[in-house]
Amino acid sequence: MKITAIKTSLMKVPNEQPVASYYSHVTYVVARIQTDAGIEGLGYTMLMGGMGAESVLAYLEHNLVPLMIGENPLQVGRLWNKMYDNDRGLRKKGIPVYAISAIDIGLWDILGKSMDRPLHQIFGQHVDKVPVYGSGGFLSYSVDQVVKEAQGFFEKGVRHYKFKIGRPDHMLDVKKVRDVRKALGDKVEILVDANQRWDVATNVRVGRALDDCNLFWYEEPVYADNIAQCAEVARQIPIPVATGENEYTRYGFRDLIEAKAAQYLNPDIHRAGGFTAMMEISHLAAAYDAKIAPHLVPELSVTVLASIPNGTLVEVLAGSPVGLWQDPVEIVAGHLLPPTRPGHGMAFSKDAVKKYTV
Ligand SMILES: [Mg+2]
16 A cells, blocks of 8 residues: 555634633644545644644645655554654654654554554554543632533543642632532542642642642643653652653653653643554553553544553543534543544544634
């Protein structure tokens, strides 16, 4: 089989409320990989708020597409390395890896379609379904709004819920977490996410102050670039730390694991390097008994989680775009099921392509 063409495009998709008040839209950089066998692979990568999407598209078109034309798309591993090795001037963090991820996802889609199998079967399935955590609770939310959003998830059987902390007056957030715990009771696992907003000292004070709130994890305490500081927080607070949504490739996750920066790793399939990197990172983490809970992208993350021994939770964000997918993944009794269609099983709806392609 040979790659004959890769059609690239941008789709600018409006978010629903409440996400829309933070990020009005997401932008998908799309790479449709066409082959001489008539199989098309859907590759895509997503940028919250659209920041950097045009740069990812340019990198994809100028640096990656020419490397792929004429290649055998079934040799996914070799082609991942070809993309990675080609560029000796930009480190594989940020824009280059968003672009590599798009191609990798499209190549795996072709491989699955050519075998008429969903990818979780090809990767070596571990589980049939994956528990969801509901995610949202932005900083501006009142306690009542957080509790209401959490209850919306509980009605769908979801037992884990995450909301944001990280305001300048950290004591306000300590009180907020206490109030949310009181309102939700003990049947619910609560996760908090600081989104890199505090320094080590503040995180340590907050983490220790919340010791009696029985939190499931404490996410991204400090700047993602400062792994040593994340490890310092992890050493000093009694709550398990989660991080990794802003990390790239197996090398980035090796550094997080070696530094003991977190017990829960949150690779993002669009940032980490596609399915190839997600599987490498998951198996690397398994050797350290570190747990994987991918960042967003539930429709693809669920396939990864179904295929690894150390998966925990799949993230579903309140306010994600509606009508985007032909067959969206839906929460069933608190879980997502990996798509059973061949390949990764996802296709944008015709309507969405027409409405949102820029
Ligand atoms: Mg986060």
